Amino acid sequence: MAERLSQIQNFLQQYQADSQMQYTALCGDASFRRYWRVQSGAQHWMLMDAPPVAADCLRFIAVAQALADAGLRVPKVLQAEPAAGLVLLEDLGDDLLQFSLTQDNMQHWYRQALALLPLQQQVRHTAEGPLPEFDRAFVLRELQIFADWFLPVHLQLRTDSATQALLDSTFNLIADEVLAQPQAGMHRDFHSRNLMILPDQSLAVIDFQDAVVGPVSYDAVSLLRDCYLRWPDADVALLRDEFYQGLQQQRLLPADYTHAQFRRAFDWTGLQRHIKVCGIFARLYHRDHKAGYLADLPRVIGYVIEIAKQYPELSAFSQWFEQVVLPRFAEVSA
Template identity: 25%
Template sequence: MASAAIERFLPDEAATGRLGEDLALALRPGDVLALSGDLGAGKSALARALVRANAGAPDLEVPSPTFTLVQTYDGRVPVAHFDLYRLGSPSELDELGLDEALAEGVVVIEWPDRAGGRLPATAISIVLSHEGDGRRAVMSGAGPAFDRVARSLAIRDFLGTAGSGEARRVPFPGDASARAYETIHAENQPPRVLMNSPRLVLGPPVKDAKPYAVIAHTAQTVAAFVAMARALRERGVAAPEVLASDLDRGFLLLEHLGSGNFLDAEGRPAAERYAAAGALLATLHGQPWPERLEVAPGVVHDVPPFDRDALMIEVELLLDWYVPWKTGSPANASLRTAFADAWNAVFDRLDRTERGIVLRDYHSPNIVWRPEREGFDRLGILDFQDAMIGASAYDVASLAMDARVTVPEEIERSTVAAYVAARHAAGGFDEEKFREAYAITAAQRNTKILGIFVRLDRRDGKPAYLRHLPRIRAYLSRALVHPALAPVAELYARHGLLSEDE
C-alpha cells in the first residue's frame, strides 16, 4: 500500500485550529495520529485543537500530558492524547492502556518515535516544522484513515473556493446513509450546510450480474441532488439552493433551511403539519415532471424509473435480512418463489396507477417545519437525490406511515384525506386507484424497511434501528388489509413474519 502525503502551511494559531478541526471530523475509532516535530513546533497546539473540535467545546481545558503521559477526552469519538517524551520504555505503553485506547477511540501521540514500533502501520504521520512566522504540516499515510483525512482537507479547500475557507465546521449526527453533513459557520454569513457525498460504491453483483444499487437506481453522484433541488424550487417547493458545488468530488454547499422540527414539541406527529405536507405532495403531483433534468450547462440527470426490478429488489431485503433474523434460518427456495409470485401479482396492479415524481424518503426527518413562513414555504424539503418516476402514491405512504415516528391511524387518515381533497380540487383524480396504489406502496416500503433496519443491525453494527421494527410491522399490517394485497398478506401470515415474538 503506497503512502501519500499532503502539505499545509499554517500561518497562525487560527489555521492550526482549523487543521485540528478538519482532522477531528475525519477520525474514527482505531485511528492513530503520530505528531512529530521539534519542541515548540506546535504538536500540543494541534492536539488541543483536535480535542476541542471533537468535543464541540472551544474552551475545553486540554493540558499537555507531558507528566501524566496520557489524557483522555469524550466527544464525537473518545480521544486519548499521549505524550511519550518521558516514556522510559515502549513496554510502559501496556500500563498506559494503548491497546484499550485504540479499541475504544482515536489515539493522538506526540513523540511517536518513543513507541518503538508499537504503533499500527495505518498510523497517520504529521510532521510539524517552523516556517517563517507560522508552521508547516506534512501529513502522510495510507489506507482508509488517511483517505478520510485527505477528503476532509479537500472539503476545507472546497469551502475556500466558495469564500468560506475560515469557516467553522460542525457535523450533523450520523444517519443510515454514506453521506455526511456539516453546518458551516462563517463570519457575517448565515449558517449553511455542507453535503459530503462521495461517488457511490456499487458493490458486487447480486442479481442478473448487476449490483444492488444499479437495480434499485440509487443515485451515484451529487448531480442527482443538484438537478432535483433546482426542479423542486422551480415548482414552488422549498428545497435548498445549491450555493457551490464540486460534482466530481461530491461536495455541495447548500442553503440552510432551518432547524424547526416537523414533529411537535414532544416529538409526536402534529396532524396539521402532516396534512400540510400531504397537500404539498398533491400540488407536486399535479404538475408535469420531465424525466431529464439539467444539472449544469451541458450536464443532465435522467430521473430513473421506479420499475418492477427496483420494487422487487427492495422487498427482497426482507428475505435476505429480516427472515433469517426473525426465523433463525435463511429464506429457502420455496419461500423465495412464493414471495416473488405474490409480489409480482401485486405489482401487476401497480402498473396501472398514476405515475409521477417519487422523492423516496418524504417523512419527518427530511422535512423542516418553518412556522414563521406562509403556505407551502413552511415546509423545507430535504433528501431527494434518489427520486424516481413511479407510483405517485409512494410518497403519501412514506409520509403517513412515517418510519421514524409512530403515526396514529387517525393522523394517517387525516394526512391522506388532505392529499385526496387537494387532488380532487385540482380535478382529474381517480381516488379508487390511488387508494389501491397507496396500500401497495405502503406495503412495499415497509417490507423493504424491515429488511433495511435488520441489515443496519447485523451488517453495520447499529442495533438502535431494531427498536423501530414493531412500528413498521404495525404499518405493514395496516396496508395488508387492502384486498389488492391478499397474496402478500396470506404469505406473510402463513410464515408468521409479522408476529411480535422474537
C-alpha cells in the same frame, strides 16, 4: 480523514476566502452521505460530504434545481465540486418536522406537507434528463432487500422452496398493484425527518436526490404511515381521503380513478415500502453498524401485519408472517 478535511477546507476557501471556519459534524441519515455545519462568524452553511462519485452530486444538484423550479422550498446549492463529492448548501436549521409534531397539531402540519406533493409530482425531468422509473424491476429489487437481509441475516431464517414461492408470488402481486395506479414525480422518502420547519412556518424538503417517477400514492403513504411515527388510523384515513380529493380537484388523477382504487393503492404501496424498510433497517444494523433503526422495526412490522391481513389475496403471506416471522422477531429482539 485528515486528507479529506484538507480537501474540504480547500473547497470551502474557494467560496469564502480568508475566513476562519468551524466545522460541526451532524448526525447522518440512512445513506452514505455525511453532513457538516460550517460556521464563519454569523454566517453558516451546510456541507454535504459524499463519496466522490460525480454522478451522485450532479443528480442531487439537478433534482434540487428542478424541485425549486416547481415551487418547492429546498436548500439552495451555493457551491459544488461533484468530482470530489462536495456540495455546499444553504443551512435551513435544525427544526425537523418530526420533533414538532403532536396529536393536536399533526393534521395542520400534514395538510401543509401533503399540499407540497402536487408540486413534487410535476417533476419528471431534470437538467440531467428524465428521472428514473419506479418500474417492476425497481419494485422487486426493493422487496428483495427483505428476503436478503431481514429474513436470513436479522432473523436467521432459512427460506425453503415453499416460502420462496410464497414470497415470489406475493412480491409480484404487490408490484402489480403498485404499477397499476397513475404515475407521477415521487420523492421516495417523504416523511417527518425529511421536512423542515422554516422561520416563517412553511416547510422545506430535504433528502430528495433519489426522486423517481412512480406511484401517485407513494409519497402520501410514506408520510402518513411514517416509519418513525404512528398516528391513529382515523387521522391517517381523513388525511389520505383529503389528499385524494385534492388531486381530483386539481385534475391530477384520471377522472374515472375512484376513491376505492386510491385507498387500495395507498395500502399496497405502503406495504411495498414497509416490507422493503424491514430489510433496509436490518441492513443498516448488520452491514453499516447503525443500530438506531432497530427501535423502529416493531412499528414497521405492525404496518405490514395490519395491511396484509385486510386483503384476501395476501392471506397466505399474512399467515406465514404471523406464524413464522413474528415469533422469530420476538426471539431476536428479546
